[in-house]
Structure formats: structure tokens, C-alpha cells
Amino acid sequence: MRRRAFYGGARVSSGAAHSLLAASSRQAAAAPVRVTGLGFVTPIGHTAATFDDALFNGRSAVRARTLGIRGFDPIELAVAPCDFDPASERSSSRLPLDRGTAMALSAARDAAAEAGLHAGSVDPERLGIFWGSGLAGAGAFDDTTRALYGEQRRMRPTTVLTVMPNAAVAELALQFGAQGAAIAYACACASSAVAIGEAMRAIRGGWIDVAVVGGHEAMLTPGVMASWHAMRVTAPPPLGAPDSACRPFSGDRAGFALGEGAGALVLESEAHANARAHGASEAMPLFLAGYATNCDATHITNPDPAGQVRAMRAALRDAGLEAAQIGHVNAHGTATTTGDAAEAASIREVFGNAVPVSATKAIHGHVLGGGGAIEMVAALRTLARGMLPPTANLRMPDAAFDLDFVRGNAREAANLRYVVSNSFAFGGTNAVLIAGRAAGR
Amino acid sequence: MPSASFSTPVFNSIAAILVNSFDVAPASIAPGVPLSELGLDSLSLMEFVFAVEDAFHLRLPEDKLDPREAGITLQRLCDAIEAQIRCDVEPSMAAPA
Numbered sequence: 001m002r003r004r005a006f007y008g009g010a011r012v013s014s015g016a017a018h019s020l021l022a023a024s025s026r027q028a029a030a031a032p033v034r035v036t037g038l039g040f041v042t043p044i045g046h047t048a049a050t051f052d053d054a055l056f057n058g059r060s061a062v063r064a065r066t067l068g069i070r071g072f073d074p075i076e077l078a079v080a081p082c083d084f085d086p087a088s089e090r091s092s093s094r095l096p097l098d099r100g101t102a103m104a105l106s107a108a109r110d111a112a113a114e115a116g117l118h119a120g121s122v123d124p125e126r127l128g129i130f131w132g133s134g135l136a137g138a139g140a141f142d143d144t145t146r147a148l149y150g151e152q153r154r155m156r157p158t159t160v161l162t163v164m165p166n167a168a169v170a171e172l173a174l175q176f177g178a179q180g181a182a183i184a185y186a187c188a189c190a191s192s193a194v195a196i197g198e199a200m201r202a203i204r205g206g207w208i209d210v211a212v213v214g215g216h217e218a219m220l221t222p223g224v225m226a227s228w229h230a231m232r233v234t235a236p237p238p239l240g241a242p243d244s245a246c247r248p249f250s251g252d253r254a255g256f257a258l259g260e261g262a263g264a265l266v267l268e269s270e271a272h273a274n275a276r277a278h279g280a281s282e283a284m285p286l287f288l289a290g291y292a293t294n295c296d297a298t299h300i301t302n303p304d305p306a307g308q309v310r311a312m313r314a315a316l317r318d319a320g321l322e323a324a325q326i327g328h329v330n331a332h333g334t335a336t337t338t339g340d341a342a343e344a345a346s347i348r349e350v351f352g353n354a355v356p357v358s359a360t361k362a363i364h365g366h367v368l369g370g371g372g373a374i375e376m377v378a379a380l381r382t383l384a385r386g387m388l389p390p391t392a393n394l395r396m397p398d399a400a401f402d403l404d405f406v407r408g409n410a411r412e413a414a415n416l417r418y419v420v421s422n423s424f425a426f427g428g429t430n431a432v433l434i435a436g437r438a439a440g441r
Numbered sequence: 442m443p444s445a446s447f448s449t450p451v452f453n454s455i456a457a458i459l460v461n462s463f464d465v466a467p468a469s470i471a472p473g474v475p476l477s478e479l480g481l482d483s484l485s486l487m488e489f490v491f492a493v494e495d496a497f498h499l500r501l502p503e504d505k506l507d508p509r510e511a512g513i514t515l516q517r518l519c520d521a522i523e524a525q526i527r528c529d530v531e532p533s534m535a536a537p538a
Binding site for chain 2: 090094095096153154156157158161
């Protein structure tokens, strides 16, 4: 039997009505979707206070780690780990948790608490989980196969359930009793940005009212770190200053630092959010205004500025905004030679050189599938504080890049209304999200 | 926790694993209770055996202790653990792994 919806207003319930709503949303700027809760586990902190402190002071959590694998020379890597104990989380399924799934549960619980989301406040059939991860249970799989091949231990019976790409989604659905949707997105570094955007579409389309969204990655394990190192895209930790390893848009950039973490948002339709008291976010409404995703379809790794331009312009159209209305761009900014050059060109083409640009991977590392969610958290904190974060370690921007980089100190932006967050992935997937805050603050 | 008469170190350890890691109510834990009546599904029961193996740093022979088998009690699990500990202490008496 269908349980009663929290609010008694006009619920779209027929498939035909859903289709009409979805069709109309494609033709003109669609309604914004409220962000009523934020939660995160990141290398720069798990609370707004610690996160903001690092974000607006450009304080990097990147450090050096020696990767020792028997039979190979030690590898010095720059990594951004989280201060997080997965044993602090208990799964609803009572199965062992992959480290990343534990982070996902922690972040989502904090987001739900901020949103005042609890059993009975939402119709379970109108609540969805949309979650992204690139490698999902990489840690659990690395541990399990190491035990199998190295120690001749038998496979755990729950291995499949802890490493499957939707492991976190499944646990989140159990935790929240979400019966509306439970979908995992895997498109490398755009995974969680796509998850957030697709949830936004589902709410706009009337399919659900509330979604717990975001993503995670926890892959600071020997096999995965060695894999990334082999691609030659990771930055070496400078002697004596490992926190400066990742230098986005710098003339001397040398790649990224692998990070880990999870970011979670609670998204709600405007009607649902207005129909209930939902906690701290009421004081200063934040919302998602636009989203677009597409694919370069030109190369497996090399980004195509033309594809990025199309994605950013599509997101602007989706939000009903002009480029000049965007007050800040949180760039994908991986600090690779090719990646930053492509993005600098695409941002320049869409926004000119007047929009301030920051890249926060310098301080929290590249969280891959979880990066889009953590960077959306940074974008929302940017809006909430009316302050633009600096790009850490950016002393000398690449002379070829004609952009207004925020560097050194944070920049005041009291009238900030809209922020773009870019996520561009291996495989060519581009995802662009636009967040906003209500006027009259 | 279980009553003092059951308080061998091995039994107390596996009881603690059941309570702390698998949310089993202390009142339902006793030597004569079959594993199948602990309220755990088959996957959780096998994970429980893994957790026991990790805790005691040993491996229980699968042919002697399939937790899905009806009638295996916590006491029988304790006996298997203690037998395996004796095998590890006296390797000459150990069955082939």
C-alpha cells in the first residue's frame, strides 16, 4: 500500500503528467531544485568549520606517502587521505563495509541531519538515491585479492556485495528506506556530478520529491595507487613541501594528488522544501539551477575543449542564465598539462576572461568519482559565504591561460548569485552543474 | 552478556563478536543456541565465521563447520575453535589444510 506523502499539495502521479513535465523542462529553463542538506568526509575536514578554514585559506591536505610493493622499487606519491575510521559506521545490511561505502554513509547521514530528513518526513516512494563513484569498492577488492593471491585466504562470501558499483547506493537505500530510485553512476571523474544532475532532473520531472545524492571514492590502496602512478598523471611530492604537489593552472603543474572522500547533498523540489521545516538551510536557501552532460567522443583520455564548451553552454541554457551572470567557476583543474590547457581554453571561450576561476583539487586532491560532489560542496560553501576560494599553490599561472584566477587570498564576493562547477572525465564525459543562492540575502 | 557458567574465553570472544559486529542481542546468545537461530542470514553467518577466524588467527575447516548446516551450535563452534588451536599448538597432530 502506498504510504501518505509528507505534503498534501499537487503530486504528479500519472505517467502522462510526468512525460509532459519532462518535455516542458527540455524547452525552457526548468525550475531550480533546493539543496536542503550538506554532508561530507574530505581530506580537508568533515564539518563546515574545518572545510571552510582550509577552503578559504588555501590550506592543502596533500602529503607524501611511500608505496612499497614487494618486488618493486618504492614509489613516492602525493596523496590526500581522510582522517576517517570506517569502523565508525555500521551498515544496515550488517555486511562489512568498503572504506568508501562507510564514507558515503557518514556523509549522507550528515546531509540528512542538516536537512531534517527522517523517517516519516518523506514518502519513501518519492525518495531516491543517486550516487556516483568511479572505482566503487576498489579498496575492498584490492584487500580481498591480496589475501587470495598473497596469503591463500579463501574469498569472503560478501566480496561481491562490498565491491559492486552500487554497493554504497544499496546501503544508502537501506539506511533511508528509499523506495523511489537507487541508481549508481560510473563515469570516472564526472560520476558524482552526473549523479547530482540526474537527481535534479528526476525531481524536476516529477518522478521523486527528495533525493540523497553525491558520490565517493576511496582508492588509496596499493593496487589502485600503482595503477594511477603507471598512467603518469600523478604529481611527485616536492621534497619538504608535499602539500604543494598539486598546482592547477600553474606554469609548473605536474599532475594531481590522489584523494579520497565523500560528498552528499539532499535535494528537494521547491514545493516539498517549502512544505516542511527542514533545518539550517532555510536561513539562506541554496539551489541547483542548471545541469548538462555530454561526451567529447573524440579520445579516451584527451579532453576536447569543444565538448566542454558545449556542456557549459547547455548548462547555462538549462538554468536560463547568460554567461555574464556566473560569478565564479570551480574548475575541474586536475593540474595535468593537457587537462588544464583544454579547460582554460573552454572557460575562456564561454565566459571570457572576467569570471573568477578556482581549482580546489590543490587542497583536497583528486577524489575522482567523488570529486564532483565534494567540489559541489565547495561551490555551495562559496555561495553561502559570499567568498571565492583561492587556488592553492598557484604562484605563476601558465602564461598561455588568459583567465582571472583567484590565488593567494580568498576574494570577497558579497553579491555572488551563481557558481559553475565543472567535472570532466576519462572516457569523454563532461558534466557541468550550476548552483545558486537566493537574492536578498 | 551470557551467564558466568558459559564464560570460557573462547565463548566470551565469539559472543562479543556477535554483539558488537552483528547486532545480536546478548540475551539470545548461549552455548546451546544453533547458529541458524541467531537471526542472521546465510551471508552474515559466513561473515561471522570469517570474523571468528580473524579474531583467533586460525582457519576453521569448511568440511567440519558449514554455518548453514542446521543444528550447529555456538558450543560446537567453540569446540571447533579450541580443536584448531590445539592443532596449531601441536602441528604434528594437525589435519592436512
